[in-house]
Amino acid sequence: MKRPLLWRGILILVVALVAAALAYPPQRKINLGLDLRGGMHLLLQVHTEDALRAETDSDSARLTDQAKEKGITGLKVRRTGDSTFVVSGVTPEQRDTVSELAQRYLPRWQASRSGDDLVFTMSQTAVNEVRTGAVNQAKTTIDNRINQFGVTEPVIQPTATGYRIVVQLPGVDDPERVRRLIKNTAFLEFRVVKVPKGGGGANSREEILANFGGQLPDDLEILEGDRLQNNVVVGKAFYGVEKRRTVTGRDLSNASPGHDQFGRPSVEFTLNPAGAQAFGELTGKNVGYGLAIVLDGRVVSAPVINSRISDRGQIEGNFTQQEVQDLVTVLRSGALPASITYLEERTVGPSLGRDSIRNGVRAGVVGTLLVILTMLVYYKLSGVNAVAALVLNILILFGGMGLFHSTLTLPGIFGIILTIGMAVDANVLVFERIREEMRAGRTVRSSIDQGFDRAFSSIIDTHVTTMVSALLLFQFGTGPIKGFAITLFIGLLASLFTAVFVSRWLFDLVLSRRKVQKLSI
Amino acid sequence: MQILHDTHIDFMKYRRFWIIVSFILVFVGFYSIFGPHKLNLGIDFAGGTQITLGFRQRPDVDRIRQVLRQAGMREEGIVRVGKDTENQVMIKTAAAKGTEEGSRDRIVAALSRALNPAQKGLDLNEVGSDALTQFLVQADPDHVAAQGPEAARAHYGPVASTIYKERQKNGIFTSMDRILHLPGVSPAVAAALQQGAYLGTFAVLGIENVGPQVGKELSRQGFWAVVFSLLAMLIYIGFRFEMRFGIGAIMASVHDVMVTLGLFTLLGYEFNLTTIAAFLTLIGYSTNDTVVIFDRVRENMRKSRRKPLIEVMNESINETLSRTIMTGGLTFLTVLAVFILGGDVLRGFAFVMVVGIIVGTYSSIYVASPFALLWESLFGVNGKWRKGKPGKLSSGYAGPERSAPRSAPADGELPARPSRPRPARRRA
Numbered sequence: 036m037k038r039p040l041l042w043r044g045i046l047i048l049v050v051a052l053v054a055a056a057l058a059y060p061p062q063r064k065i066n067l068g069l070d071l072r073g074g075m076h077l078l079l080q081v082h083t084e085d086a087l088r089a090e091t092d093s094d095s096a097r098l099t100d101q102a103k104e105k106g107i108t109g110l111k112v113r114r115t116g117d118s119t120f121v122v123s124g125v126t127p128e129q130r131d132t133v134s135e136l137a138q139r140y141l142p143r144w145q146a147s148r149s150g151d152d153l154v155f156t157m158s159q160t161a162v163n164e165v166r167t168g169a170v171n172q173a174k175t176t177i178d179n180r181i182n183q184f185g186v187t188e189p190v191i192q193p194t195a196t197g198y199r200i201v202v203q204l205p206g207v208d209d210p211e212r213v214r215r216l217i218k219n220t221a222f223l224e225f226r227v228v229k230v231p232k233g234g235g236g237a238n239s240r241e242e243i244l245a246n247f248g249g250q251l252p253d254d255l256e257i258l259e260g261d262r263l264q265n266n267v268v269v270g271k272a273f274y275g276v277e278k279r280r281t282v283t284g285r286d287l288s289n290a291s292p293g294h295d296q297f298g299r300p301s302v303e304f305t306l307n308p309a310g311a312q313a314f315g316e317l318t319g320k321n322v323g324y325g326l327a328i329v330l331d332g333r334v335v336s337a338p339v340i341n342s343r344i345s346d347r348g349q350i351e352g353n354f355t356q357q358e359v360q361d362l363v364t365v366l367r368s369g370a371l372p373a374s375i376t377y378l379e380e381r382t383v384g385p386s387l388g389r390d391s392i393r394n395g396v397r398a399g400v401v402g403t404l405l406v407i408l409t410m411l412v413y414y415k416l417s418g419v420n421a422v423a424a425l426v427l428n429i430l431i432l433f434g435g436m437g438l439f440h441s442t443l444t445l446p447g448i449f450g451i452i453l454t455i456g457m458a459v460d461a462n463v464l465v466f467e468r469i470r471e472e473m474r475a476g477r478t479v480r481s482s483i484d485q486g487f488d489r490a491f492s493s494i495i496d497t498h499v500t501t502m503v504s505a506l507l508l509f510q511f512g513t514g515p516i517k518g519f520a521i522t523l524f525i526g527l528l529a530s531l532f533t534a535v536f537v538s539r540w541l542f543d544l545v546l547s548r549r550k551v552q553k554l555s556i
Numbered sequence: 557m558q559i560l561h562d563t564h565i566d567f568m569k570y571r572r573f574w575i576i577v578s579f580i581l582v583f584v585g586f587y588s589i590f591g592p593h594k595l596n597l598g599i600d601f602a603g604g605t606q607i608t609l610g611f612r613q614r615p616d617v618d619r620i621r622q623v624l625r626q627a628g629m630r631e632e633g634i635v636r637v638g639k640d641t642e643n644q645v646m647i648k649t650a651a652a653k654g655t656e657e658g659s660r661d662r663i664v665a666a667l668s669r670a671l672n673p674a675q676k677g678l679d680l681n682e683v684g685s686d687a688l689t690q691f692l693v694q695a696d697p698d699h700v701a702a703q704g705p706e707a708a709r710a711h712y713g714p715v716a717s718t719i720y721k722e723r724q725k726n727g728i729f730t731s732m733d734r735i736l737h738l739p740g741v742s743p744a745v746a747a748a749l750q751q752g753a754y755l756g757t758f759a760v761l762g763i764e765n766v767g768p769q770v771g772k773e774l775s776r777q778g779f780w781a782v783v784f785s786l787l788a789m790l791i792y793i794g795f796r797f798e799m800r801f802g803i804g805a806i807m808a809s810v811h812d813v814m815v816t817l818g819l820f821t822l823l824g825y826e827f828n829l830t831t832i833a834a835f836l837t838l839i840g841y842s843t844n845d846t847v848v849i850f851d852r853v854r855e856n857m858r859k860s861r862r863k864p865l866i867e868v869m870n871e872s873i874n875e876t877l878s879r880t881i882m883t884g885g886l887t888f889l890t891v892l893a894v895f896i897l898g899g900d901v902l903r904g905f906a907f908v909m910v911v912g913i914i915v916g917t918y919s920s921i922y923v924a925s926p927f928a929l930l931w932e933s934l935f936g937v938n939g940k941w942r943k944g945k946p947g948k949l950s951s952g953y954a955g956p957e958r959s960a961p962r963s964a965p966a967d968g969e970l971p972a973r974p975s976r977p978r979p980a981r982r983r984a
Contacts, residue, residue: 070901078770080656184686185686207684208684208685208686208720208724209683209684209685209686210760210763211682211760212684212686212687356690356691356694357687357690360690376655376656376657376767377656377657377658377765377767378656378766378767378769378770379765379766379767379770380658380660380764380765381763381764381765382762382763383762384608384724384760384761385724386610386724386725386727386761387608387761387762390638390899391899391901394898394899394902395894395898395899395902397897397898398893398894398896398897398898398899398902399893399894402890402891402892402893403890405889405890405893406886406889409886409889410886413558413882445901445902446830446833446902446905448902449894449898449902449905452890452891452893453887453890453909455890456886456887456888456889456890457841457844457883457887459883459886460844460883460886460887463882463883463886464848464879464883467876467878467882470558470878471875474562489855492851493847493848493851493852496844496848497844497847497848498844499792500789500792500793500840500843500844500847501837501840501841501843501844503785503788503792503840504785504788504836504837504839504840504841505837505840507781507784507788507836508781508833508837510781511777511778511780511781511832511836512829512833513774513829515829515830516829516832516833519833519837520833523837
């Protein structure tokens with residue numbers, strides 16, 4: 036009797052010490068969830084069809100370019116879907132050459148004939164590749180932006196399906212700005228303004244169309260921007276710009292905040308070598324025309340090209356200092372390959388989180404005290420046993436949370452409180468059984484043995500049923516709910532150990548020391 | 557101390573009456589959910605925006621409503637939340653058509669226009685420390701710009717951070733005085749702030765937005781989680797005990813969920829993700845409560861094989877009554893503490909458990925056991941629907957093989973299903 040008692044005691048001590056070591060210091064070992072420490076949780080939808088369309092446009096442009104080099108002009112390309120396009124205007128003699136070019140330069144595409152037209156469809160593997168690629172690139176871009184913003188421990192993770200990204204940012208102090216920053220596609224492009232010549236912009240679309248007899252040439256499109264007068268927006272300006280995108284934000288090597296000649300905030304940029312060459316050609320050929328600086332499809336400004344510019348320039352516009360700072364951040368981090376919408380957002384300010392902690396802890400302390408008091412009054416000295424087991428249970432629960440690096444959420448605090456209420460259930464089962472056995476006239480020793488043995492099957496059943504619920508919750512739940520499931524699960528597991536093993540050991544320990552005629556229960 | 561001594565209550569005597577009562581309760585539950593009241597679906601499932609604002613002064617809810625209406629928004633609810641002194645308001649709007657992103661921006665813009673008229677510059681109740689640093693670097697009241705931009709940031713960064721932290725710690729600024737007396741805020745900085753910044757009447761403390769798409773997904777997931785949870789319980793009890801007990805336990809769980817949900821709906825609590833968690837926990841708890849009684853029924857069936865099931869049940873319920881009340885009571889105490897002290901966010905969760913524990917304790921006595929008996933009388937050995945002739949409740953449950961002790965696994969035999977045809981000799 037003595038030896039196993041000692042060994043069991045040592046085991047319990049080791050478990051307690053390990054749990055304490057895992058949980059200490061609690062503020063380092065146990066992470067607070069976003070709902071407690073404050074922060075934002077975002078679920079983003081990456082509109083991967085944007086990337087597909089861009090891919091389709093650039094591939095079809097490559098085909099016409101190659102055809103032009105072979106002397107085939109007059110091809111008309113029309114995008115008919117996110118990943119399909121139709122080439123028309125192909126004469127029967129040219130058809131073979133075009134097909135050959137397509138095979139060589141567009142390996143990802145399947146071509147078929149429809150009348151005189153050639154229909155191109157992107158292969159399914161390529162479509163998937165482009166879509167996942169867009170999500171990954173979006174993740175990298177957002178990563179860069181968040182990094183520049185200086186958020187600690189951000190989580191930026193694509194979801195398994197649906198082309199989505201989960202972003203979790205603890206302790207963000209200006210959620211509004213981060214929201215804008217993440218979502219900013221920041222697609223920057225430089226386009227030559229053909230009409231009106233000399234920049235400035237027209238007052239209406241019609242004014243531009245009038246230059247071409249009402250029908251815009253194929254290689255031009257009309258973009259809008261704000262018309263400024265003394266830094267105040269007074270209306271809209273329209274620009275007839277070339278469709279061709281020679282230089283885009285991808286060609287930037289760096290961007291930094293600066294000021295224009297009037298002292299207004301502006302963005303200065305440098306181009307990488309390839310970009311600089313293309314930019315040099317573009318500006319060299321178009322001296323005297325306006326150069327539209329287009330951000331996400333809107334003309335920010337359209338200065339006149341006075342001379343050839345190669346590797347550096349300045350973006351002027353009606354910016355505030357903070358807009359310039361944010362623009363620099365997004366330009367440095369690169370453009371998003373596709374637009375993004377927020378499907379879900381949950382932001383908790385730090386003050387709300389602190390209130391939640393205070394309320395939760397207060398409720399927990401009161402609940403625990405009530406439980407302890409009831410156990411002591413109702414079961415007297417045996418109640419002390421149960422309370423000791425309960426204290427160890429709570430310690431193991433925190434140790435377990437430290438071990439799994441689990442996150443404590445507000446529902447998680449409720450899980451702990453609930454665990455405290457349910458952990459003593461097992462003690463109650465045992466104690467009631469012991470009382471029954473004693474009423475049946477058994478000795479103290481035998482009542483305790485029988486009480487534990489017979490209550491065991493009930494204890495297992497009750498614990499398993501609730502643990503199954505907790506597992507399902509974990510499977511189903513989002514962040515805070517997961518936290519609840521984790522604390523409940525670990526707590527029940529711990530209670531299985533403390534209410535059965537530890538509590539019994541305490542009884543055995545007392546009984547081995549002295550002869551007990553009447554059990555205080 | 558002991559409350560109950562050796563009770564002998566005939567719980568099963570009026571079991572038909574209690575089954576009818578339970579059916580009525582469940583019906584009332586259904587009625588309250590699908591009837592005129594409707595479940596108050598939170599934004600988690602219905603989609604929508606929920607935004608918590610802190611105000612400088614006591615917020616005028618009617619004025620806020622008016623402002624939102626004028627901006628063409630239909631709010632679903634504007635309520636005061638938190639402590640009275642905290643001047644917090646929560647605004648809830650339904651999901652806007654055609655967008656996943658909710659109405660956050662529109663709400664803030666409309667309120668800002670109406671409540672912060674003609675204010676220019678930085679809103680010190682809304683600005684983050686980074687933007688505030690930039691503002692100070694730009695204004696440069698302490699004239700450190702000459703030392704370079706890095707030095708300027710290093711100089712003004714801590715000042716901005718102090719101001720920001722003060723707001724986080726002690727709530728939104730009600731007057732500039734609190735800022736001007738902060739350490740590190742030099743008279744020049746104070747002057748710059750008074751010139752280029754202002755105190756907005758409100759600040760956004762928290763925001764939740766769920767697009768209709770995600771709302772739909774969460775609803776589906778929540779539904780299946782509840783169904784799977786019930787199935788898992790059924791399978792576990794069917795495996796550990798017998799199917800009739802499994803049916804009884806599941807009926808009790810369904811009963812608890814419906815009754816609690818009914819009351820939950822009648823009192824207008826919001827049904828959201830946490831509520832689903834609460835109900836899953838309730839299903840676990842309710843089963844757990846029932847299992848203890850069934851465990852004793854199983855044990856007593858082994859002891860006295862010839863006694864009618866109904867008597868065994870009565871005996872078992874009486875024997876476990878003390879612990880049923882004790883465990884229920886202890887858990888009840890803890891969830892009650894959360895319900896009263898745990899704050900707004902946990903209140904709905906705690907409510908489900910507070911009601912659920914009471915209903916669950918009732919149901920493990922008056923729903924689970926009667927249903928196990930009912931199942932037995934319908935589908936048992938002599939069940940009405942089994943052999944086409946009326947049978948007695950008392951028969952068909954006892955038999956040497958069927959009640960073979962589970963605790964003797966040496967023969968590796970599971971308890972036989974009651975549905976297995978039995979030789980006549982075993983009848984009582």
